[in-house]
Amino acid sequence: MEERSTDVAILGGGPAGLGVHYYAHQKGVDSLLIEATGQLGGNCRTESFDDFRCDTGAHRLHDKDGKTTGLFKELLGPDLQSVSAPSQIYVDGTFTDFPLSPLNLWKTMGTLSFFRACFQVLKNSLWRNSDAGDFESLAVGHYGRIVAERFLINYSEKLWGDSAHNLSVEIAGSRLKGLDLKTFILEALQGKKKKVEHLDGTFYYPRHGIGMLFDALVEAVPTSSLLLESPVTEIQHEDFVITEVISDGRCVTRPEWVVSTLPMTTLLRCLQPAPPAVVMEALKRIRFRDVLVFVFALSKPSVNDNASMYFPDKKFRFTRIYEPRNRSKAMAPDGQTSLAVEVPCQNLKDWSNEAVRDVRVEVQGQLVDIGFFVESEVLTCHVMRLRNAYPILDNQYKEYTERAFEYVRQFRNLHVTGRNGLVEYSHIHDHMKNARKLVDGFVPSSVPC
Ligand SMILES: Cc1cc2nc3c(=O)[nH]c(=O)nc-3n(C[C@H](O)[C@H](O)[C@H](O)COP(=O)(O)OP(=O)(O)OC[C@H]3O[C@@H](n4cnc5c(N)ncnc54)[C@H](O)[C@@H]3O)c2cc1C
Numbered sequence: 001m002e003e004r005s006t007d008v009a010i011l012g013g014g015p016a017g018l019g020v021h022y023y024a025h026q027k028g029v030d031s032l033l034i035e036a037t038g039q040l041g042g043n044c045r046t047e048s049f050d051d052f053r054c055d056t057g058a059h060r061l062h063d064k065d066g067k068t069t070g071l072f073k074e075l076l077g078p079d080l081q082s083v084s085a086p087s088q089i090y091v092d093g094t095f096t097d098f099p100l101s102p103l104n105l106w107k108t109m110g111t112l113s114f115f116r117a118c119f120q121v122l123k124n125s126l127w128r129n130s131d132a133g134d135f136e137s138l139a140v141g142h143y144g145r146i147v148a149e150r151f152l153i154n155y156s157e158k159l160w161g162d163s164a165h166n167l168s169v170e171i172a173g174s175r176l177k178g179l180d181l182k183t184f185i186l187e188a189l190q191g192k193k194k195k196v197e198h199l200d201g202t203f204y205y206p207r208h209g210i211g212m213l214f215d216a217l218v219e220a221v222p223t224s225s226l227l228l229e230s231p232v233t234e235i236q237h238e239d240f241v242i243t244e245v246i247s248d249g250r251c252v253t254r255p256e257w258v259v260s261t262l263p264m265t266t267l268l269r270c271l272q273p274a275p276p277a278v279v280m281e282a283l284k285r286i287r288f289r290d291v292l293v294f295v296f297a298l299s300k301p302s303v304n305d306n307a308s309m310y311f312p313d314k315k316f317r318f319t320r321i322y323e324p325r326n327r328s329k330a331m332a333p334d335g336q337t338s339l340a341v342e343v344p345c346q347n348l349k350d351w352s353n354e355a356v357r358d359v360r361v362e363v364q365g366q367l368v369d370i371g372f373f374v375e376s377e378v379l380t381c382h383v384m385r386l387r388n389a390y391p392i393l394d395n396q397y398k399e400y401t402e403r404a405f406e407y408v409r410q411f412r413n414l415h416v417t418g419r420n421g422l423v424e425y426s427h428i429h430d431h432m433k434n435a436r437k438l439v440d441g442f443v444p445s446s447v448p449c
Pocket of ligand 1: 011059419421
């Protein structure tokens, strides 16, 4: 590998890195993107197998940032489609609409439980301590224990791999928006059906999968500015200025500026000289959750209409299932469909193929029991391993990440962004917005802008 000259080295080719690279290129900034694997798009890709396509998890573009939506509309044209599809939660063998609707809750919970739940919610709304210190208190405070446990606590514990009282209130993100039981009890009484603001429901989705968004960004930059299969293994610095980016012992570049989208833990471990012991100690407490995605290709035209289905019950390892065809018909061949199943897990890099196969067999059996398909309809199962899918936001994560950020902020030519770089529960529109902001304020001395 030859040493490359560049003004800005962007570490990591996921949505965050590609966003920065795209906007930098638009601004005439000379940048080089360095990616560990042979693929761009990070945890936001579309894979093809046989005649099927499937994303790395149930992705959609939320219309939360006008400029991001506008950019992708311009780049993709009619290939960016607006999709409206329902989502549901599966509890006790029954599907309930998601976001929760009063009528459905009533039907699934039965009259007695429903009114007990309503009573808890109204009581909590009168005496709620507004300063919930953890996710469990937040969920119980908002919805009462019955609803919180049934729909939120178990689900979150499976997803994040920690107990709800040890999880930060921030894992709620926008998930709880519009799930205010008090609001919909009042709505039910008033007979009004107010539109619920929530991440599920209506969204944008590219015809051939979420990866199209990032393929479009890649097409807009010169191929020579993309360095694939080059894991950053070392970052040399002096007096808080990064001097060299190294991959497997060889200097890749000596840039003026570095934008890192690597997980904060990877960035800190790469720095040479190494950060002080107190920072290295803190990084042991910054954790990420992995996800296994099993995609069952099926010889049947459809399973149901849902965009996503959520499974809080702990007897299922999986948290969410989606049918790619319900986002775009082009995701499966005519007359066939597929189901993608997300199984959150830890330390996926240490999982053997046998361990993955055992989980696949268990999951397949449960899907058959639920009634999604029969064994003979399974054509094949495609497996995707997503590393560092979610930063685990536990009650202490802020304290430890702040210790890491305090150190990183001292570097004069380093910017950090991305989901795992900033250790936050962020989405495509957040990365694109951050990328714009970063590039806008980014005028390295030697860069003609
Ligand atoms: C199951 C699931 C569903 C999701 N659904 C949605 C959704 O519906 N809508 C939405 O907006 N967002 C969604 N997200 C979130 C979205 O996928 C992430 O926010 C996004 O992928 C984060 O982008 P990133 O660039 O920060 O990190 P990543 O996507 O993790 O990319 C990081 C990149 O850095 C590379 N890298 C790592 N180490 C090195 C190294 N040492 N050297 C060089 N390169 C390295 C990796 O290979 C990777 O390509 C979802 C995420 C998951 C897991």
